[in-house]
Amino acid sequence: xxxxxxxxxxxxxxxxxxxxxxxxxxxxxxxxxxxxxxxxxxxxxxxxxxxxxxxxxxxxxxxxxxxxxxxxxxxxxxxxxxxxxxxxxxxxxxxxxxxxxxxxxxxxxxxxxxxxxxxxxxxxxxxxxxxxxxxxxxxxxxxxxxxxxxxxxxxxxxxxxxxxxxxxxxxxxxxxxxxxxxxxxxxxxxxxxxxxxxxxxxxxxxxxxxxxxxxxxxxxxxxxxxxxxxxxxxxxxxxxxxxxxxxxxxxxxxxxxxxxxxxxxxxxxxxxxxxxxxxxxxxxxxxxxxxxxxxxxxxxxxxxxxxxxxxxxxxxxxxxxxxxxxxxxxxxxxxxxxxxxxxxxxxxxxxxxxxxxxxxxxxxxxxxxxxxxxxxxxxxxxxxxxxxxxxxxxxxxxxxxxxxxxxxxxxxxxxxxxxxxxxxxxxxxxxxxxxxxxxxxxxxxxxxxxxxxxxxxxxxxxxxxxxxxxxxxxxxxxxxxxxxxxxxxxxxxxxxxxxxxxxxxxxxxxxxxxxxxxxxxxxxxxxxxxxxxxxxxxxxxxxxxxxxxxxxxxxxxxxxxxxxxxxxxxxxxxxxxxxxxxxxxxxxxxxxxxxxxxxxxxxxxxxxxxxxxxxxxxxxxxxxxxxxxxxxxxxxxxxxxxxxxxxxxxxxxxxxxxxxxxxxxxxxxxxxxxxxxxxxxxxxxxxxxxxxxxxxxxxx
Amino acid sequence: xxxxxxxxxxxxxxxxxxxxxxxxxxxxxxxxxxxxxxxxxxxxxxxxxxxxxxxxxxxxxxxxxxxxxxxxxxxxxxxxxxxxxxxxxxxxxxxxxxxxxxxxxxxxxxxxxxxxxxxxxxxxxxxxxxxxxxxxxxxxxxxxxxxxxxxxxxxxxxxxxxxxxxxxxxxxxxxxxxxxxxxxxxxxxxxxxxxxxxxxxxxxxxxxxxxxxxxxxxxxxxxxxxxxxxxxxxxxxxxxxxxxxxxxxxxxxxxxxxxxxxxxxxxxxxxxxxxxxxxxxxxxxxxxxxxxx
Numbered sequence: 006x007x008x009x010x011x012x013x014x015x016x017x018x019x020x021x022x023x024x025x026x027x028x029x030x031x032x033x034x035x036x037x038x039x040x041x042x043x044x045x046x047x048x049x050x051x052x053x054x055x056x057x058x059x060x061x062x063x064x065x066x067x068x069x070x071x072x073x074x075x076x077x078x079x080x081x082x083x084x085x086x087x088x089x090x091x092x093x094x095x096x097x098x099x100x101x102x103x104x105x106x107x108x109x110x111x112x113x114x115x116x117x118x119x120x121x122x123x124x125x126x127x128x129x130x131x132x133x134x135x136x137x138x139x140x141x142x143x144x145x146x147x148x149x150x151x152x153x154x155x156x157x158x159x160x161x162x163x164x165x166x167x168x169x170x171x172x173x174x175x176x177x178x179x180x181x182x183x184x185x186x187x188x189x190x191x192x193x194x195x196x197x198x199x200x201x202x203x204x205x206x207x208x209x210x211x212x213x214x215x216x217x218x219x220x221x222x223x224x225x226x227x228x229x230x231x232x233x234x235x236x237x238x239x240x241x242x243x244x245x246x247x248x249x250x251x252x253x254x255x256x257x258x259x260x261x262x263x264x265x266x267x268x269x270x271x272x273x274x275x276x277x278x279x280x281x282x283x284x285x286x287x288x289x290x291x292x293x294x295x296x297x298x299x300x301x302x303x304x305x306x307x308x309x310x311x312x313x314x315x316x317x318x319x320x321x322x323x324x325x326x327x328x329x330x331x332x333x334x335x336x337x338x339x340x341x342x343x344x345x346x347x348x349x350x351x352x353x354x355x356x357x358x359x360x361x362x363x364x365x366x367x368x369x370x371x372x373x374x375x376x377x378x379x380x381x382x383x384x385x386x387x388x389x390x391x392x393x394x395x396x397x398x399x400x401x402x403x404x405x406x407x408x409x410x411x412x413x414x415x416x417x418x419x420x421x422x423x424x425x426x427x428x429x430x431x432x433x434x435x436x437x438x439x440x441x442x443x444x445x446x447x448x449x450x451x452x453x454x455x456x457x458x459x460x461x462x463x464x465x466x467x468x469x470x471x472x473x474x475x476x477x478x479x480x481x482x483x484x485x486x487x488x489x490x491x492x493x494x495x496x497x498x499x500x501x502x503x504x505x506x507x508x509x510x511x512x513x514x515x516x517x518x519x520x521x522x523x524x525x526x527x528x529x530x531x532x533x534x535x536x537x538x539x540x541x542x543x544x545x546x547x548x549x550x551x552x553x554x555x556x557x558x559x560x561x562x563x564x565x566x567x568x569x570x571x572x573x574x575x576x577x578x579x580x581x582x583x584x585x586x587x588x589x590x591x592x593x594x595x596x597x598x599x600x601x602x603x604x605x606x607x608x609x610x611x612x613x614x615x616x617x618x619x620x621x622x623x624x625x626x627x628x629x630x631x632x633x634x635x636x637x638x639x640x641x642x643x644x645x646x647x648x649x650x651x652x653x654x655x656x657x658x659x660x661x662x663x664x665x666x667x668x669x670x671x672x673x674x675x676x677x678x679x680x681x682x683x684x685x686x687x688x689x690x691x692x693x694x695x696x697x698x699x700x701x702x703x704x705x
Numbered sequence: 706x707x708x709x710x711x712x713x714x715x716x717x718x719x720x721x722x723x724x725x726x727x728x729x730x731x732x733x734x735x736x737x738x739x740x741x742x743x744x745x746x747x748x749x750x751x752x753x754x755x756x757x758x759x760x761x762x763x764x765x766x767x768x769x770x771x772x773x774x775x776x777x778x779x780x781x782x783x784x785x786x787x788x789x790x791x792x793x794x795x796x797x798x799x800x801x802x803x804x805x806x807x808x809x810x811x812x813x814x815x816x817x818x819x820x821x822x823x824x825x826x827x828x829x830x831x832x833x834x835x836x837x838x839x840x841x842x843x844x845x846x847x848x849x850x851x852x853x854x855x856x857x858x859x860x861x862x863x864x865x866x867x868x869x870x871x872x873x874x875x876x877x878x879x880x881x882x883x884x885x886x887x888x889x890x891x892x893x894x895x896x897x898x899x900x901x902x903x904x905x906x907x908x909x910x911x912x913x914x915x916x917x918x919x920x921x922x923x924x925x926x927x928x929x930x931x932x933x934x935x936x937x938x939x940x941x942x943x944x945x946x947x948x949x950x951x952x953x954x955x956x957x958x959x960x961x962x963x964x965x966x967x968x969x970x971x972x973x974x975x976x977x978x979x980x981x982x983x984x985x986x987x988x989x990x991x992x993x994x995x996x997x998x
Contacts, residue, residue, distance in 0.1 A: 017794055018832060020817035055815075150819070152830040153858050154789060154846055163830070164846070166791065195809055199795075257816065264812075288838055305838060307812035316810045320837020323877055327774040327839075334768055 007047070008131075008173035010062040011206045012139060013190055015167035017056070021256035023162055024053040025222070027146050031060050034145040038138055043070045044131050052220040054259045056191070058146075059220055061206070065172070069128020076102060081111050081118035095120055132172055136179035139170065143181050157182035167191065174205045192216025193259050195309045217309070218259045225255040229306060232263040233291060242293040242300040245281060247443075253289055258308035266290070266321045268301045272329040275336060276418045282408045283332045288324060335403040343423050344398035344416060344433075351397055359517060360466045363397050369513050373458040376509065380501055385428060385450050392432035392451040393458060395420060399433075413437035439489050446489075446496040453497055460486040465507065468529060469514050471521045487533040494560040495537065503530060504558025527556065534560055538567060545571065551683035562632060566682055569634035578642055580690045585648040586641075586679050587686040592657055593673045601670030605663070610654035611671070614647040622678055629681065637682055648675070706805055708870045708884045712758060715782045715864065718800045719756035724784065727757035732939050733946040736761050737783030737863055738822060741938060746785055747850050747859040748977055749984045753787040758866075762946065764953035767902035770895050773878040774839070774868060777901055778894070782864040789846060789860035797834070797844065797862055805873055812837050820845045824945045824969040826852040826977070829861070841868045851977020852970075852991050911956045918947040918965075925972045934979045941972040 019027070028051040035049050039062070047064030078084060084095035091099070091106045099106045104122050112121045148162035159165070159182035168186035170177040176188050190209070192198045197216025203209045210220070219225050229251060233244045255261065272280065277299045284290040284303050293300035305321045312318055351364040360366065370393045378389050399405050399416030408415070417434020421427075432451025436459055439446050447453045467473075467481050474483050494501065504527050511523050535553050537560075538544040544567045551570065557563040573579045606612050621640045628636045657672065659665045679685055706714070716726055730740040737743060737759035746753045759781045767777030786793060794815070802808060815832040820843065822828070831845035843863040847855055867879045867890065876882055880891030925940035948965050951957050957965060978991070 018815035018817070150830065152846055152848055153856075155791070156788065156857060158856075164791075194798075195813070257814065290838075305812075307837075308814060309809070309812060312812075314810065317812045317837050319875070320811070320839060320872065323773070323871075324838040326877070327772060330772050331768070331775060334772065 006067045007064040008067060009206050010060070010065045010135070010177075011169070011171045011209055012060040012142075013167075013169040013209070014058040014060075014143060014165060015056065015169070015191060016058065016161070016165050017163045019053075019055050019058075019163055019256075021055070021253045023148055024055065024058070024256050025252070027058055027148060027162075028053040028222075030146050031058055031142070034142055035060060035062060038142055038145075039065070042134055042138060043072070043128060044068070044134065045070060053222055053256070054218060054220060054225075055257055056194075056259060057218075057220075065131060067132070068130045069134065071128055072126050073123050074126055075112075075121050076124055077114075078109070078120040078122060080116075081120055084109070084120040085111075098122070132175060132177065135170070135172060135177045139177065139179050139186075140181045155183055159183075169203060169209070171203065171206055171209070193218050193309070196260060219261075222255060225258070225261055226251055229255055229261050229263075232261070232306075233304060236263060236265060236302075236304055237293065240293055240300060240302055242295045242302065244304070245285075245292045245294055250285055250289065250291070254291075254306050257289070258306060260308055260310075261306040262309060262311055264305050264307050264312050264317050264321055266303050266305060266318050266325060268299075268303060268322075268329070269326055270301060272326075272333065273299060273301060275329065275332060278411060278414050278418060279332055279336060279404060279408070280329070282411055283328050284325065286408055286410065287328050288321075290321070290325065332404070332407070335407055339402040339404055339415075339419065340422070344395045344419055344425075345423075347401045348395060348398040350401055354400060357466065357470075359470060363400065366462055366466075367393060367397055369462050370455070370458040372513055373461055373510060374454045376506065377454050377457055377501065380506065381454075381499060383450055383454070388426060388428040388432070389451050389454050391425070391429045392436065392455045395425070395429065396433045396436045396455050396459070439492055441485070442488075446493045448497075453493055453499070457490060457493060460490050461507070461510070464490070464529075465510060465514060465523075465526060468525050469517055469520045469523070473525065473529070483529070484533065487530055488537055491530070491534055491537045491560050492541070495542070495564050498561050500559065500561060502558040503560060504556065506558075527558070530558075531556060534563060538564065542567070544568075545574075547687050547689045548574065548683075550687035551685055554684035554687055555680050565632055566634050569638055570683060570688070572635065573638055574688060578645070579638070581649075582642050582645045583685045583688045583690045585645050585652075586676070588652055589648060589672045590676050590679075590684070590686045593669055593676055596669050596673070598673060599666040599670035601667045601674070603671075605667050606671075607664065608655050610647070610651045611668070614644070614651045614675070615671070617644050617647040618675060618678065625678065625681065634682060641679060641682065644675070706870070706873050707886065708866070708882050708890060711804060711866060711870050711873065712780070712782065714804055715800070715866070716756065718803045719754075719784055722754065722786075722796065724754040724756040724786075727755050729757060729759050730942070732942045733762050734759065734942055735763055735945065735949055736822075737781040738825065738827070738861065739942050739945065740783065741935060743783065743785050743861065744825065744850065744938065744973075744977075745934075745980050747787055747847055747855055747861075748853060748981055750857060752857075753785060753859070756782070756784045759783050762949070764901075764905035764949050767898070767905050767953070769902040770880065770891075770898045774871070776879065776894075776898050777905060778898060780866045782866050784862040784864075785859055786862070787859035788857035793860050793862075794844075797842070800862075801836075801869075804869060806836070806869070811872070815844065818843065823966045824948065825850065825973045826970045827973075831861075836869070836872055839868055839872065841865050841872070849992055851980075852974040853977055853981065854992055905950060905953045909950055909954050911951065911954055914947050914951050914954070914956070918944055918951070921947065922968060922972065926975075929972075929975045929979055932979060934976055937972070937979070938976045941969065941976055944969050944972060 032049050032051045039046050045066040046062050050061045052059040078098040079094045084092055086092050091109060095109060096106060102122060102124055104124060108122045109120050111118050151160035151162060153160055154164040165184055167189060168181060168184050169188060169190045170186040177186060179186050188203050190201050190203055192201055193216055201212050201216060203212060213220050233246065237244050280299045281292045284292045290303045290305045293302050303325065307317050351367060352362050354363045356363045356366045371390055374389050374393050378386055396416060399412060399419065402415055404415045405412050413436050414434055417430050420430035420433050428449060428451045431449040432455050435447035435449055435452025436455035438444050438456055447456050463481065463486055464483060467483055472481060507526050514520065531553050535549055538549045539546060542564060548567050548570045552563050552567050603615050606615060621644050624640045625637050657668045720726055727742045740757065740759055742755045742757065746755055761781045762778055764777050766775055768775050798808060814835040816835050818831060818833040820829045820831060827850045829845040829847040833840045834842040834844055842865060845861045847859045847861055849855060867882065870882050871879060874882055880889065880895050882890040884890050884893055921940040921943040925937045928937035928940065948969060
């Protein structure tokens with residue numbers, strides 16, 4: 006027989022970012038525990054609101070699965086007589102386990118042959134197991150922070166106040182901390198009763214709905230979006246809602262109802278970024294835009310019923326007015342001094358103890374930026390330098406103090422108002438991009454260079470200090486910053502060798518008394534390149550392996566090479582090339598580098614390959630500046646036959662040391678030519694094992 | 706309901722819950738938490754229920770009376786329930802109803818707001834209570850005070866009395882609240898609010914504030930050595946307020962800021978340690994310093 010299991014953990018209001026995580030943990034911990042307990046189930050579902058985590062196990066077996074255990078009895082020579090009949094010893098063994106002697110069998114063990122029997126052990130009833138397992142289950146939830154609230158000393162993110170548990174129609178009784186499970190739950194704080202007795206699982210879901218609780222997190226999300234869509238049609242404006250804000254709203258209430266509020270026209274003069282941040286950051290209200298302008302409306306979601314008499318709307322409007330008054334106050338105070346006037350004060354703001362003040366960072370960024378601009382052939386040197394000099398000054402404004410997420414954006418808006426050129430204000434505005442995976446890369450020349458300079462300085466400085474991210478610990482957000490650098494390079498098609506750039510920048514950091522090796526920068530960026538190509542560009546892992554193995558510091562070129570390899574990888578002529586190359590790569594791997602002398606070639610196959618090599622090399626030198634990687638691959642394919650013939654006719658590991666070294670040196674040159682496109686031995690070819698993949702490149 | 710009636714109602718409600726009705730601490734503080742009835746009251750294991758009004762000064766929050774809800778001086782109503790009762794949320798909501806707030810008409814929310822006071826070496830988890838989008842209370846389960854892990858856990862309820870009155874009187878600006886039948890809040894407070902804003906942001910003499918900080922710090926240390934816990938604590942509170950003034954004057958750089966906070970926290974921890982020493986509660990465990998964000 007199968008029954009459903011319901012567990013509701015009643016809590017005081019959970020932080021909205023926490024509940025989805027805890028619900029996930031509840032689901033996976035349940036699945037694990039039930040497997041471990043050998044109780045079969047059909048499916049596990051979880052629901053959550055700020056006040057409850059709900060677990061529903063569908064089709065849970067009424068008992069544990071039977072298991073068959075093998076039990077060791079007497080040794081064969083003791084248990085069986087000469088005729089193979091069970092002796093008294095064996096019969097006694099069977100009796101004690103209530104199994105007939107026919108079930109006995111012999112098994113070879115390290116100690117000799119023994120008699121065994123199989124015994125079926127029936128499982129315990131699930132209802133008896135649950136009181137043991139459920140407290141363990143709750144204990145497995147690990148919130149991001151914990152507190153104590155009573156003398157039980159129990160820790161959770163907020164106090165647990167009630168536990169409702171039913172197995173089918175039967176209550177399951179257990180205790181967690183000071184809380185005893187029962188059949189009582191609570192409805193919505195304002196819409197429902199505060200004591201509801203539940204007799205069955207269907208009744209639970211019915212009563213929750215009646216008492217104003219929308220248990221399903223997805224349903225709350227879609228209710229919110231539907232309401233917003235309706236309002237935006239009426240207003241002829243678009244709502245601005247990212248998934249984060251949607252989650253914060255939906256997971257912070259049990260019954261969302263939209264309340265439309267109006268913004269005093271006098272505030273619409275505030276820059277739209279500041280206006281929207283005020284609504285979103287402080288109030289979790291949803292702003293609306295009409296084209297490029299903020300609309301004078303917002304929507305807040307109340308937890309409860311329709312706001313029929315406008316009480317909630319008036320309250321929301323009052324707060325918005327107060328908040329915007331504050332933003333206006335910050336804005337007006339900030340505008341009394343320009344960014345250029347503020348910038349020198351960055352000397353007093355510590356960036357990092359050993360790396361100096363923010364001003365010191367800006368000074369390094371100026372050098373880095375000039376170097377990048379030169380290498381990319383940009384001519385806007387003056388604007389780029391101005392952007393860098395001003396881009397951090399908004400850290401000293403009251404607005405960024407109030408809205409740290411607006412760093413850069415505030416500077417960009419102020420710069421424009423101060424009459425800085427479009428390029429400079431745009432550059433400041435964009436210099437933090439991309440912050441997260443969802444953000445676009447900067448578009449302006451100034452923004453691209455400033456963002457790269459900022460991130461490179463952070464990365465180089467931190468890694469030289471040995472502050473490398475480990476596991477989930479990445480306090481300086483270095484992975485995000487490195488991904489940002491790579492994304493800018495790829496999306497803006499930057500023809501820039503970052504590894505070379507970094508090597509040339511080391512002199513900026515010689516003031517650090519102790520420095521970790523610069524080499525780590527390349528390894529780190531190489532790992533991040535692997536990640537970006539895999540996750541954002543969906544390049545097959547073996548192709549990415551082939552590219553990163555050659556440490557291509559020009560990320561955009563790395564992507565182009567990957568694309569060319571992907572295009573041709575299924576073709577048979579390419580696959581045979583991979584095999585040919587792998588032969589050369591394998592035989593030269595680990596060998597000392599030798600020079601070689603073509604005059605000392607002895608076989609015709611050697612001379613033939615040499616001629617083919619010279620021809621291919623000449624073409625490739627011409628194709629390389631044009632970045633025609635498909636063309637290069639074609640030239641390499643032309644080498645396939647000569648290579649195959651070479652391996653058929655030539656004994657590379659010749660007994661004569663001089664001949665051997667000459668041959669190895671030649672092959673190493675051939676391999677080197679291939680590496681301009683990638684280490685093809687990493688490419689997986691049917692019937693051919695690839696060389697081991699770089700294990701360090703865990704997808705993160 | 707007039708502002709003064711609201712304060713009386715709060716006293717009445719919490720008297721009925723068995724609270725000692727205390728009076729304000731006569732030293733400038735940023736919050737009711739600094740009152741010795743809270744700072745010392747939550748240490749140790751004896752049960753304790755107390756409620757009082759605390760005039761609170763937040764120099765950096767001043768807006769020259771131009772902001773409808775933000776000011777550098779206001780009245781907190783503070784309640785400590787030790788140990789924290791199981792139905793403390795319901796109790797709090799009941800107090801709102803008692804004040805005349807019809808919860809069914811309003812939007813009441815408990816929004817995550819974990820609290821930390823680095824100067825007091827204190828921290829807790831809880832919420833800000835938001836009424837129709839306006840923060841009206843802080844609700845905190847204290848975990849640590851003066852560097853000591855607490856047991857039992859106290860619950861702190863802090864009402865922003867003016868904001869609740871604004872909702873009840875349905876006014877847009879705090880200054881328009883009626884204090885009693887004749888006077889508005891603005892009549893009584895607006896002039897001093899403006900003058901203090903000028904003082905906090907412009908007129909306060911930084912060298913004097915720095916000197917005063919040193920004086921009170923030295924005094925607190927001296928008194929701690931003499932085992933005079935309460936006098937030492939008053940000087941600690943003085944330091945905390947002086948630090949807030951220096952901060953509002955923007956006289957402290959980011960790095961120095963952390964050091965100032967640490968200096969006050971060291972005093973607060975010293976006070977807590979000296980207070981606990983004669984109590985039999987040997988189970989109290991001192992924790993690592995609370996770091997400013």
